[in-house]
Amino acid sequence: AQSVTQPDIHITVSEGASLELRCNYSYGATPYLFWYVQSPGQGLQLLLKYFSGDTLVQGIKGFEAEFKRSQSSFNLRKPSVHWSDAAEYFCAVAPHGGSQGNLIFGKGTKLSVKP
Amino acid sequence: DVKVTQSSRYLVKRTGEKVFLECVQDMDHENMFWYRQDPGLGLRLIYFSYDVKMKEKGDIPEGYSVSREKKERFSLILESASTNQTSMYLCASIPGGGSYEQYFGPGTRLTVT
Numbered sequence: 157a158q159s160v161t162q163p164d165i166h167i168t169v170s171e172g173a174s175l176e177l178r179c180n181y182s183y184g185a186t187p188y189l190f191w192y193v194q195s196p197g198q199g200l201q202l203l204l205k206y207f208s209g210d211t212l213v214q215g216i217k218g219f220e221a222e223f224k225r226s227q228s229s230f231n232l233r234k235p236s237v238h239w240s241d242a243a244e245y246f247c248a249v250a251p252h253g254g255s256q257g258n259l260i261f262g263k264g265t266k267l268s269v270k271p
Numbered sequence: 272d273v274k275v276t277q278s279s280r281y282l283v284k285r286t287g288e289k290v291f292l293e294c295v296q297d298m299d300h301e302n303m304f305w306y307r308q309d310p311g312l313g314l315r316l317i318y319f320s321y322d323v324k325m326k327e328k329g330d331i332p333e334g335y336s337v338s339r340e341k342k343e344r345f346s347l348i349l350e351s352a353s354t355n356q357t358s359m360y361l362c363a364s365i366p367g368g369g370s371y372e373q374y375f376g377p378g379t380r381l382t383v384t
Contacts, residue, residue: 200375
């Protein structure tokens with residue numbers, strides 16, 4: 157069965173430091189890949205997505221993610237974290253041909269930002 | 272902009288009550304979803320609907336039902352609320368036709384006492 161793993165439950169970084177959030181998926185072919193962010197008490201907002209083509213994708217709020225087929229990974233990065241980036245981040249996959257647009261979500265990584 | 276709204280941000284109900292959670296989207300989206308979110312468990316799919324009056328079970332449908340009488344509205348029903356249904360409930364929608372980008376509502380935090 158398809159699955160998504162976010163190995164880090166909670167990460168703390170200092171403001172201005174770089175950030176990398178890890179995501180690994182288990183699937184036979186290349187799925188569609190997504191990163192969502194959830195600010196406290198809010199719904200989820202799409203940060204970026206990968207369907208095909210260039211393996212480095214740019215998203216909103218200065219985030220980017222790199223798809224690595226050999227590692228089945230889609231890690232999220234940001235060169236300089238801002239205090240407002242404190243939130244929970246979810247990686248998700250949609251198998252090609254999956255029914256009705258369903259997504260499989262990871263369990264999330266909570267990001268805290270130190271001043 | 273796509274807008275997905277949920278009827279309540281916070282809800283407190285008693286055990287055994289029948290609970291309705293409403294979700295409305297304003298972009299004529301085909302597919303709609305209900306998730307529950309619990310700490311450490313991420314988002315788990317309860318039900319989804321790909322057309323009016325159509326529904327499919329997700330991963331955790333037990334204790335829940337849904338209704339989609341109009342395209343823009345998708346309701347989640349807890350027939351007899353229990354304390355283990357205390358959770359954050361999130362609604363989402365997508366245009367359909369091969370789109371996978373889900374648009375989420377703000378969530379309803381339900382507490383069952």
